[in-house]
C-alpha cells in the first residue's frame with residue numbers, strides 16, 4: 001500500500017467511505033502492525049473535498065460559528081493538514097481500487113489539492129455501535145402556511161413519495177423533527193425510536209446532552225433564517241441563510257461504546273454555497289404551491305397528529 005505524508009508524517013490511507021462532496025479515508029501507521037500513529041493523526045480520519053478549492057482555509061468555512069454555539073465535545077473536530085505534492089496520483093489510485101463504493105459515485109475522483117482535513121474518527125470499534133442521523137428542520141419553515149399539517153421535512157418527504165417514490169436517507173428515517181424537540185417526553189421518545197433501535201442511543205437522544213444540541217440547532221435555524229427564502233429581499237443577509245441551511249442538514253454521529261458511554265458529535269457542517277439558492281427557492285415554492293404543507297393526515301408528522 002502506498003505511503004503518503006500528512007502534515008509531514010508518513011502513513012498509509014485506506015478508503016472508508018464517501019458522500020456527494022467528500023472522500024473519507026482511514027489513517028494507518030506507516031508499517032503494518034507498527035507502533036502508534038503520531039498523536040495528531042490518532043483517532044482521526046482524512047476528509048478530502050471532491051471539488052477543487054482555491055483557498056485551503058475554505059475547507060474550514062463556518063468552523064468559528066459552529067464552535068461559538070456548540071460545546072467542543074459535541075462537534076466533529078476539523079483541522080487542516082497538508083499533503084505532499086504528488087498525493088493526487090496515490091489517492092486516486094486508492095479510490096480506483098476501493099471496494100464497496102456507491103455505484104452512482106464511481107465516476108468521482110479527487111481533483112487534487114495541497115490540503116485535506118483531519119476529522120474526529122467516529123467509526124465504531126469492536127462492540128461499539130455508530131448511529132448517524134440528520135435532525136433536519138427542527139422548526140417549521142417561515143414560508144409554510146399558518147394552518148400547516150406538515151412540517152418542512154415531512155412535507156418534502158410526502159412530495160417525494162408521491163412523485164417518483166425516491167426516498168432520501170432522511171425520508172427513510174421516517175421521523176418528524178418537531179417530535180425530537182417537543183416538550184412532550186412521549187413525542188421525543190417516539191422520534192428517537194424511529195431514528196434508531198439501539199436502546200442506549202434512544203436514551204441519549206431524549207437526554208439532556210442531545211436535547212441541548214437539538215434546541216441550539218433549532219434556535220439558530222430560526223435566527224439565521226427568520227423570514228423564509230420566499231420573502232428574501234435585496235437587503236437580506238445571504239450568508240446568514242447559508243448558515244441556516246447548513247445547520248438544517250448536518251449529521252449527528254452517536255457512538256455507543258462497549259461500556260454504555262455515548263459520544264455525540266455534530267458533523268457534515270460544510271458551509272452551503274449560495275449556488276444552491278435557486279434550488280432552495282424552487283423547493284420551497286413547490287411545497288407551498290403543491291399544497292404539501294397541508295394535504296391529508298400524515299402519520300409521521302407531529303403537526304398532523306396535533307390536528
Ligand SMILES: O=P(O)(O)O[C@@H]1[C@@H](OP(=O)(O)O)[C@H](OP(=O)(O)O)[C@H](O)[C@H](OP(=O)(O)O)[C@H]1OP(=O)(O)O
Pocket residue numbers: 020134156168169170171245248249272276280
Ligand atoms: O433538500 P433536503 O432537505 O432533502 O436535503 C438534502 C439532503 O437530503 P436528505 O437530508 O437526505 O433528505 C441531501 O442528502 P443526501 O445526498 O440525499 O444524503 C444533501 O445533503 C443535500 O445537500 P447538498 O445539496 O448536497 O448540499 C440536501 O439539500 P439541501 O440541504 O441543500 O436542501
Ligand SMILES: Nc1ncnc2c1ncn2[C@@H]1O[C@H](COP(=O)(O)OP(=O)(O)OP(=O)(O)O)[C@@H](O)[C@H]1O
Pocket residue numbers: 016017018019020021022023024045076119120121122123132253267268270
Ligand atoms: N467523522 C466521521 N467518523 C466516522 N465516519 C464518518 C465521519 N465522517 C464521515 N463518515 C462516514 O463517511 C460518510 C460520508 O462522509 P460525509 O457525510 O462527510 O460525506 P459528504 O460528501 O460530505 O456527504 P454529503 O453527500 O451529505 O455531502 C458518512 O456518511 C459516514 O458514514
